[in-house]
Amino acid sequence: MKKIAIGQAGGPTAVLNESLVGFLEQIDQEVTGILQGFQGLVEGRFIDMGPSVRNRARASRNVSGAWLGAGRYTMSETDMARAVENLKVAQIDTLVFIGGNGTMWTLQALSKMASRMNVDLQVIGIPKTVDNDLAETDHAPGFGSAARYVAHATRDMSKDLEAMQNFEQVRIIETMGRNVGWLAAASGLLKVHENEGPHFICLPEQKHDAVGLVEGIRVAIKEYGFASVVVSEGVKLAGGTAVAKTVNGREVLGGISEQLAALVEAELGVVARADILGMNQRASQLACSDQDRMEAYQAGKKAAELVGECISDVMVMFRRAAGAKYVYALDTVGLDQVVAGGERALPEWFQKAPEAYYDWLRPLIGDGSRASSVEGTIGANSASACHHPKIGGISRNLEK
């Protein structure tokens, strides 16, 4: 009988706990919870998730944050060895973590460390990111809800600004997105008429010329009476640098909106306000996408199914069928491929054709009338007794 441990890591999303609940409801074996992410793994902060604990965890499905605790923690080699030792002592032979790029990198490193230490360890990752920067998967749970937040907030705040144009003329809305612009680009989803905001969207994938942007804002004010601008937190203006401060050795961005607002005021003599969307964009339950919520649950459930299979070193992924109708299936991909893929940027074809991006995005948001979401068939799995062979991602074809 396997002994399984599960943890959550990185920044939370609105649906992070759904994946935990999906996993717990599918698994029919003992589960150990790892508190406070990878730090808890290193420090051996484990809890036995018996029936009463599971029930409490299940009540967290529509609660923000991470029921087990998460957070950022960079492991040293010594930490890795300690983590594997902790798992060995607790006789845990399957490690499941819900997280983003950092988590998948760490899982792969832990798997290698376990091999070196001759410890048998099955490793499975469940994707989670509001940035949507995980490679290989079509998208990741958490993103749909955050994108819905950004799209609605931009539409509503732009309408608010339009009404206030005799008092202030420019709003610079700053979204999350250090290196990728999936979230910032989502801000235009609900725009219908040309005069509505956002008038400009600045992605970290693109070069931005401050002079040209300010001139564009000037023209927009002349044309529409106001200008609504969205910038991803990682955007750098040409000749400038991303505004950052260092927190716990990690660079925390934020401030490009204030920099740009000050520039606009100085250059155009208008009133410009910076508005950083902040933590609510990843935490808001009110903005939660039902589709995203369901998929987060399915990802957790899929991971539980994989525990019984001879698969390790994989991440659960979402595969989308080609075509206008949203059809998807859950599958697996090797952690090596995910890690090698790095931070996935918004593809150029989406940057060049926002409408194609919005067609792709709508079913994940879940409140558009143009999209229908259909749960794909999940390929039948042949479970068998196994000894954790290190198999990379097994690609399955969509059966629809």
Add this chain to the structure above:
Amino acid sequence: MKKIAIGQAGGPTAVLNESLVGFLEQIDQEVTGILQGFQGLVEGRFIDMGPSVRNRARASRNVSGAWLGAGRYTMSETDMARAVENLKVAQIDTLVFIGGNGTMWTLQALSKMASRMNVDLQVIGIPKTVDNDLAETDHAPGFGSAARYVAHATRDMSKDLEAMQNFEQVRIIETMGRNVGWLAAASGLLKVHENEGPHFICLPEQKHDAVGLVEGIRVAIKEYGFASVVVSEGVKLAGGTAVAKTVNGREVLGGISEQLAALVEAELGVVARADILGMNQRASQLACSDQDRMEAYQAGKKAAELVGECISDVMVMFRRAAGAKYVYALDTVGLDQVVAGGERALPEWFQKAPEAYYDWLRPLIGDGSRASSVEGTIGANSASACHHPKIGGISRNLEK
């Protein structure tokens, strides 16, 4: 036959257009729309709201901002005379404005100016404010939705922080509220357990000692592992000043959260992040309270009914019956009383007993299970031909 003009003024709310639509659907006479608030009134920017324009306006009911435009504009005496002259030339004899304290003050001043100029003018105000600082009325449309936003955002962001406590320990959430703390105090509505956020709420009505607050945060971190703090934008720390910059001659607040976060980092050696809720808190349609939406509509409808009555210089108000059940009726109050009342602070009894405040607040938020909202009976009105006698607020008893 009366000729009626309606405008919207001040900062928008999520339900500002509901009041416009409520008015338009009830009125059966010609209506002129005033564009861009009081500035539009001074500049004579009027539009005839014929059937097709009305239909477009009606489609705006769940759109943020102000369909006619709003914004801030301080009138000089010359502006007042010009505004009255514009109304006279357009043969408008009834002026209706949806707004907050500034709007009610301006309406009263315009009414006096009209008297001095021997212009016959009926003046009616429809309340609107996210701050809930209008005197005389139990509450005002716009507040319930903004309070719902603040309550949900604080709960969700606190849960997010709790999960991130190994990376950051303190979040300072800044709400709107220059001089009154209704919104900031609403942040605690959804808190259930002592360890959940918010752990501290700072209102502008109270004195705050920076040293004591930082010490409280230190104890909260020790106790719970993190500290979630809510500050109203107008809060001043003892010995300090409200952080402000001047925009168009008006002081724009914002920055107390950053000031406090920096202080906490310096004093406690922890990571603290400032998070300003920003314009989405007044604009968000996702956070909109259904009760607030309905009441905004009813306030507009009530104003339309008043047009046919011999009542002027009044604001529509909400009267609430005593008792645990939420029963309310729409009534009127003299603009003189509203203006004399000034900015209404959160009463001391609510500051001292938050649970009493939350019981009062729940029916306005509209998603609590403990409250039922019942539309009160609106007293029967006896309409008659009239020549705009200047009658102050007529107090009616609740009929329930």
